[in-house]
Amino acid sequence: MTVKDLARLTPSGYPAVSLLMPTHRTPPENQQDPIRLRNLLSEAKRRLDDDEAVPQSVATQVYEEIAEAAAHVDLRQVSEGLALFASPGQVHVRLLDSPVQERVVVGNTYEVRDVVADAARRHRYWALVLSEQPTRLWSGDGADLVEVHSHGFPFTHEGPGGTTGLPRDYGQRPSAHRDERHRQFFRDITSALAEIDALDSRPVFVLGVERYLAFFADEWGRPIAGAVRGNYDRAGPHDVYRVLAQQLDAHTSIQQVAALEALDVARGANRFAAGLAEVWTLANQGRAAHLLVEEGFHSAAWVHGDHLHPPDQEPHRDEPGTLVDDAVDDIVEMVARNDGNVTFVRDGNLAADGRIALIVRY
Template sequence: MRTNDLTDEVLAELRKPRPYPAVTLVLPTHRTKPDKLQDPVRLRNLIAEAGRRLSADPQVPASVRADVLKQLEQAENELDLVYTLDTLVVLAAQGEHQFWHLTRRAGTERIVVNHTFLTRNLVAARAQNRPYWVLTFDEERARLWSGAGEQLTEEHRFGFPVAHETDLSERERASRTGDVTSGYRDEAALQHLRDVDADLAKVLAVEPRPLLVAGLQHGLTALADVGTHTARGALATVPKGGLANARASVVQEAIAPARAELLRTRAETALRRLDDAKGRKEFVSGIDEVWRAAREGRLALLAVEESYREKVRLTGGHPAPVADDAVSDASGEVRDDIVDETVEAALDTEADVVFVAEDVLAGHGRIAGAVRYTWAG
């Protein structure tokens, strides 16, 4: 499965606890040769290492270990690594397995054995690939595209595509006389834009998403001035012609810079919200504070650096960082990745989760949040 299949319902199901052990494999993959030739070998090595960890784990009976290893091997057999993207995530537990191809590169290979699957890579990929709309148009045609990450699919609903029947005899006459009223100055062309605007308003009313609009500059200006002015709410415009009849791959390439800007804007907006929270004394930072706020359901916004993970020991209800080889003992339970648990808890209480670049939150322990309320006293 791919990032586009990651709905809220799917993520909620993946976050549910499983009978121990739930195994997650994370493998950065390659799209092109020669690098992609190593991916099957690296996956086989990860599965072998997961098997060794399960064999050495006293909490895993032999029958359970055999079942989970069988699930990992079935996933490996079902995978077609010819069509990899940037990251492969394999999930396996007793009686189940699945795998995800993500259009977002993980920092390192990982094997996580826990009571739940590691979902942060899936969450981050979905955040980066939030659905959006793209409108491409010219004087004769308008098309609506549903986007998620790098994938675009043309929509045939809400009245789209919108076609404008051109009077060829009038166009030929205008061409001979030089009286060309292009640029949306004639009433028929303006009515075409009103129709596009009306259908676009229906789209956003039923399925609100960020909107990108692509067309020639004079068309963008004209569309913004007609009907309900729906296009004025576009988060980005792409002043480029020739896209009304282009293939999805061509449209995607044209809007790529605008889409990247949307992602940057979302991160910047999150950082501004954190600054505002400081002024209201609703700001928390560091894994201890943020983890507790997430567990209490108080987080409205969680911001975390891309590659931040922390193995901790819970002592007296507080997480304390430990070495990678630490194990649970009488002094406290060890959690493999408290950051992932924090992300899951935030999502369970409908907080916004935003992943930001490295070192952006260096002064706040690499993780911070804005809370809905603070405790009195």
């Protein structure tokens, strides 16, 4: 799911259960994770059973769905957090690179703020390894890569010119026939990749020998985020990430520079806002076109209506304010939910703007 998809994640109905917990990579802390997860599942079951608005059959169904999803999570392979969402007939699991506050929430909507902010901070991409036997597609999320097995991937060139070879009666120009078969092979690959990218658009990185890269570029017909020359037919996920790491860093830097340049243009056109309080108000109004945030910026704050106050200044008005643990994550969710873009930039790039800035729509 994209950041915007996550921001709009909608339960199938009531009850919508959100279970979030911090996780740990190494012992001894990670030895407690299975116990904490069992305790949170017990808490979810108790709340479902005690909710008079939930028929017992529905409470049992939703609990079994979220418990089964939890049973398939390998807590030895997690990072900083885990999020489970379930409603009747629906369940979602997300492993997070950012720590979360431990909680179970039963309501009409999912508690997706932490998940959306975590997804926005991560660098997701497609890594396509070109080969005749076979071409493989990897879904990349930082250093984590998972092979795609859909839309025809992995692709193997099994026709003439591929595994079966060219017939002897192909005439005086067998290389031309071989090239045409290769073009058709890579045409099928680009069509399948285009379908996948339409569902989840990401930067595309390509690995392969020079000849295959040329065939792919001719058929793809759109910008490629990076290309690595060489034979990587037998490369596993760690190998693919290792050879792509430098290209990924360069692409991220280019994206950040482009976002900062766009911010300067917006500043000159008076379509610019800066600082946590002003950005919060405009994002809450749905006016955010592009949010820029420093990677290490987090801030608690008091929320009073559509206004934000520093954490040490509780608003003294007729209605009490609400203290949120991280207003930055809330802003990221609001922007994504309203079709805005989010770019995290390196710490210090927005020092003069209060570490957060916004390009507004109007």
